[in-house]
Amino acid sequence: MAERSRGPGRRRRFAALATVALLAPGVAACGGDDGGVPVINVYYSTEQSFQKLVDDCNQQAQGRYRMVYQVLPRAADEQRVQMVRRLAAEDDGMDVLGLDVTWTAEFASAKWIREWTGAAKDEASRGTLQQPLESATYEGKLFAAPKNTNTQLLWYRSDLVPNPPKTWDEMIQMSQDLKSQGKPYEIDTMGAQYEGLVVLYNNMVASAGGKILNDDGNKVEFDQGAVDALGTLQKFASSGVTNPSFTNTQEDAARLQFQGGSGAFQLNYPFVWPALQEGAPDLKDKVKWARYPGIDAGTPSKVTIGGFNLAVSTYSKHPEEAFEAALCLRSPEHQLFSAVNDGVPPTVESVYDDPQMDEAYPFKDDILAQLKDGSNRPVTPAYQNLSTVLSATLSPPADIRPEQDAEQLRGSIQDALESKGVLP
CATH class of the missing domain: 3.40.190.10 (Periplasmic binding protein-like II)
Structure with missing residues (x-):
């Protein structure tokens, strides 16, 4: 999606x-x-x-x-x-x-x-x-x-950020520094309650080496990597670095926010590149790309x-x-x-x-x-139900409580897996 x-x-x-x-x-x-x-x-x-x-x-x-x-x-x-x-x-x-x-x-x-x-x-x-x-x-x-x-890439303003961040923590800190200097600082990406939010979270889970389901896809695992990813998502959403419309933002809205000049970073799909060439002549020569940010500096990200x-x-x-x-x-x-x-x-x-x-x-x-070396989303016939449960619990991301929400998700996802998964 x-x-x-x-x-x-x-x-x-x-x-x-x-x-x-x-x-x-x-x-x-x-x-x-x-x-x-x-x-x-x-x-x-x-x-x-x-x-x-x-x-x-x-x-x-x-x-x-x-x-x-x-x-x-x-x-x-x-x-x-x-x-x-x-x-x-x-x-x-x-x-x-x-x-x-x-x-x-x-x-x-x-x-x-x-x-x-x-x-x-x-x-x-x-x-x-x-x-x-x-x-x-x-x-x-x-x-x-x-x-x-x-796959999504990290798109960034090279006039504001000479060297792109390798981790979420580094990117958040760069954004906060730009904000304190009165410069464009936003990290524009998808935060609405839909599949895009699930993908954002899954990127963090996979990059942390975590699992939502077991290898057979029939049982919840939700290990420490999945819990840590909840914390990363909550930190990002509550650090004052997102667009005011983050919780309503899907792909094209994120593109428009970045093209509008308020963003220093954008996490989005390659369609943003030709759109930038046509729709933002003042920005097109300032925007570069890099690998999607990971969790640990020494471990490359794994992107959905x-x-x-x-x-x-x-x-x-x-x-x-x-x-x-x-x-x-x-x-x-x-x-x-x-x-x-x-x-x-x-x-x-x-x-x-x-x-x-x-x-x-x-x-x-x-x-x-x-x-x-990317990542697929959890494989299960009940994926539609799983996605619905995840997006509902993750939204709004700033309100995530990692340990409590992890415990809740272990139960609600298992319930989703045991449904028929034909029509949500």
Whole structure:
């Protein structure tokens, strides 16, 4: 978020492609095949230029199948609810599904999506970064092909901060020093009661070496690292370094706060970079980037990954063609196109070496480094319930009581795990 911590898409670089995206059919026929040619309905939402990929793959298919792009709502929760309801009804009009990285366990455990095996699995795994691949895996089996990924970076004003902080404590102290000097000082990031707050907290938990759930995802662990992260979040929120609207801030609001000139630091996704080039000419040459802050100076941060994976519905009438279509949509060349035009980082490592990435992603080395040792959110079929419980307890962050809230969360999260996790 967040729309699952994946961040909003990059502003379009070419007006013509934007026009194609706007004209893409929102609802195409979900019914039968087209004159004997299998129709593969693809449900997806996050990329404005996705129709271009569909058209390209249809041409490559040479009549073996024809994909139709079914545009899902922008909001992640609305996407999930629409798919869950139709899959629960065993709707055979759904073929390829764009799943947020947190949905794999739920959809797989409900047997709504097919396991990837054989040559399709080999192709989906080849060269794919480990963390995105793990986000598509449940109980040791691959259930989706990673299409794109994401990670937040630290964006900072180099005219105010010559050397970026490596830890939260260091960043908070720098911000307070700037504030005392009457300079822009805010640390702008997401603090509203939604998935973005869960991601912020999970970044701190993972960076502290903590765990919210056990490795099997069926029992609360909530160890000392998770408790320490509660303390870090509370300290950040109560140190006088956030924007006054912190508890209502989501991704784009954080971007606008920073672009407005009051921020010295911003923790956000790469979409902020092209937006900065277009919308803040006075700031664009002053802003640099660095690795997300950690907890201990000697231990690099572990940042939560976002992104979307492509799954094949259990009820698809044409699974063989659906797997082929999904592989085409997430091919290295199409991941490169999506990265350059829509600002969604690739999951195939070799794409980062392409010269086209140099201009679109001058920070690509930092993104790749964070992705290689990043963190996934807790893996459980009941993730939606877990996220709801966490965000409610964490909000507002300044009121967190680490030990008391940890004890409460151990009980409420276990209750969430024992629910069905189908609809929150």
